[in-house]
Amino acid sequence: GAVVSQHPSWxxxxxxxxxKIECRSLDFQATTMFWYRQFPKQSxxxxxxxxxxxxxxxxxxxxxxxFLINHASLTLSTLTVTSAHPEDSSFYxxxxxxxxxxxxxxxxxxxxxxx
Amino acid sequence: xxxxxxxxxxxxxxxxxDVSMNCTSSSIFNTWLWYKQDPGExxxxxxxxxxxxxxxxxGRLTAQFGITRKDSFLxxxxxxxxxxxxxxxAGRIQGAQKLVFGQGTRLTINP
Numbered sequence: 559g560a561v562v563s564q565h566p567s568w569x570x571x572x573x574x575x576x577x578k579i580e581c582r583s584l585d586f587q588a589t590t591m592f593w594y595r596q597f598p599k600q601s602x603x604x605x606x607x608x609x610x611x612x613x614x615x616x617x618x619x620x621x622x623x624x625f626l627i628n629h630a631s632l633t634l635s636t637l638t639v640t641s642a643h644p645e646d647s648s649f650y651x652x653x654x655x656x657x658x659x660x661x662x663x664x665x666x667x668x669x670x671x672x673x
Numbered sequence: 674x675x676x677x678x679x680x681x682x683x684x685x686x687x688x689x690x691d692v693s694m695n696c697t698s699s700s701i702f703n704t705w706l707w708y709k710q711d712p713g714e715x716x717x718x719x720x721x722x723x724x725x726x727x728x729x730x731x732g733r734l735t736a737q738f739g740i741t742r743k744d745s746f747l748x749x750x751x752x753x754x755x756x757x758x759x760x761x762x763a764g765r766i767q768g769a770q771k772l773v774f775g776q777g778t779r780l781t782i783n784p
Contacts, residue, residue: 562715590770601761601774602716651715660704660723660765662772664715 559585562654564665571642571672579637579668581652588654591635592662593627596649608635632657642672676700679762679775687783688752694760694778695746702764705738705745706772710759719760720747749780757782 561584571577581591590609594602606627608614614627624646626638635654639646649669653662679696686692696705704723708716720731722738722745729736735748745764749756759779763772 560718564715592771601776604771607770649713653715655770661706661718661721662763663718664708667713667715669713 560656560661560663561585562652562663562665564652564668566668567666568669569671571670573643573672574641576638576640577642577670579639579650579652579670581635581637581654581665583633583654583656583663586654586656587632588635589632589657590655591629592653592655593625593635593637594651594653596651596667602651605637639670642670644672646670647672677762677764677773677775679778681778682776683779683781685781685783686752688754690752692749692752692756692780693746694762695744696762696764696775697744698764698773699743700766701742702773703742703767704765705736706763706765707734707736707745707747708761708763710761710777712758716761752780752782754782754784756780 563582565580593605596602605620606614606616608627608629610629616622629635651667653664655662677696677698706721707719710716720736725742727738733750759777761777762775
């Protein structure tokens, strides 16, 4: 149990376009989901915390209008990178916290390349 | 803000050797988690610790929640090639939802 999926696994888009990434908890309900960004050979950087049915809480320095997060159900959260630019190219990873526990389970990540 | 200092940053060992890595913090955490990340993949949860002094094993892996609640260590016994990867510690303070991550320990094993 505790499987988290992400879609797509990789995406290439042109500068100025928007990209949506989905994060799903497949076999459990997740009241809270998290979105991270990871640069090569670095640790995970938390971008935002998403609670089902409420607005996401963004970390300092993360533009909420650029990285739109929606958590409409207990099994799905989406991250939309709006007007993407090459500097947004990165590995984006979501995690889901199983309701009632403190354990976070991570998705496999989405590699975004903006050309 | 809270920070976790994870060491060592990298390890180069021979297959069959034991491995030890640790994380320390200036803040008190009430949860410690250890993850392993393979290239191009998301981190996989290895061990979760919830009580000070707790010692938990998962196969060849053993992790402990420090008595002071400011540190944790992970040991891997009799390493095998599939242990290669990056290991991250993560901690959560009382009342917080988010995790604080260490910088990672990159493990390389020579056959």
